[in-house]
Amino acid sequence: MRITFLGTAAAEGWPALFCECRACQRAREKGGKNIRSRSSALINNDLLIDFPPDTYMHTISNGIFLSRIKYLLITHSHQDHFYLEDLALRAPPFAHIEGKKILRIFGNQSVVGRIKNHRLEGDKTMIECRVLRSFEEVKIEEYRVLALRADHQEGEECLIYLVNNKGKTLLWGTDTGFFPEDAWAALKKRKVDIAVLDTTSGPHSTPGYHMGIPEIIKVREKMIKEGVADGKTLFIATHFSHNGGLLHEELEEVLQPYGIIPAYDGFQINI
Template structure:
């Protein structure tokens, strides 16, 4: 499994920004640079295909030719590049495998209408070899060998009230992918209690550290996480058995708000918690 991108909506460095974090990313490069968030489970399965998917494929030597399943958390353009189906069409129209793209609840209604009304492209041609699939929050589906359950996130768009955060289980493994979530809903905490999740991936959009402590800047409960809310969430999950000391916890969807990757890593390494947290970076394989 691989983090193709770990940035928030603007990426790091933001092309229009000269803040210290963005200037540091330009100067240092490497792990300080973040493209928009995307996570590759395997050659055949992906979560989110956002604004930077072309650059991610080139920079990381990744091919999407064998993709069969793409789970979409929500329709904001840093998570869904609306043009990717056209770009697949021009080279993969004759592909034997069907590409299944999954949207949850109202997101499916919006995206289906959008693609069927795309200017200049007949719907049958545009969706050749593609199946748009509707999921519902709280229901469990067999997708790509995983049991996948979309749970509601506290984040919405103009077209959907709640994002889909994905609880995934396969052969004794468990993974939770929570972008963009905000502080978890009570129903989500209840669904995760006692699950002892093995790999836990969560957004930390505003990873702000001030005077050696995580600073809460988000109006509780927020539509995005800051570092303080991440720790509040993880503490509650640890108490309920949702995560354990052995859980592999990763922060992603990180914006260039006042904290560099190196500073975040230093803070997390010194954190006195019963669980360990890793700041993900583009290209990290787990």
């Protein structure tokens, strides 16, 4: 399984859209891995996780033909993960797609409800969508996907995902606070090869909604203790907010002793 991190920032991007703070100024000055767009990842070359407003830019900078992406997993309806308006551009005259290339979208009720309300499912867009509920497992051709309940937005069934492909398992863990008990229970029977964890708050601790370094260290410890992970499991931090303040090299330094790697835009892993 190949994982390409397309975007590794929280909702506002880093440097943030309108921000003049010190962390954003430093990111602008240093550039490189400190420039972070909104969160998304490409699995192999046909499965996309989340659809942020920066997807257009991701296709350009990574040479991705979005028309050829077959499956899209959406974690929740926040705008930095689900930029609904751009899905309308999959229909003519905005897009001319050769042959019947269906995009199958999986998400919670809120996500799928909005696609249907905007009439974006159908022959013109060639979009099909399906609601996934927490703890539901689906087979999507060569992928097996288990949706787990996140601790995030009240009133919405936000999801994190376990994606299995050819014997390797990815845990996609944004946006969420420390995992809820029932998610831990579902994870207990599984083995994860790569765990991607919400690190929105950087060095700060956050109760619920998102995580910071103190929480992802605890997640890693618990995963190892419960046999969900072992010494070979890769732990990757992502979804960074400027309010965390640590630039990429500083994150590397802080996370290295815990065996956690900070992601950056364009970071690619083969497992």
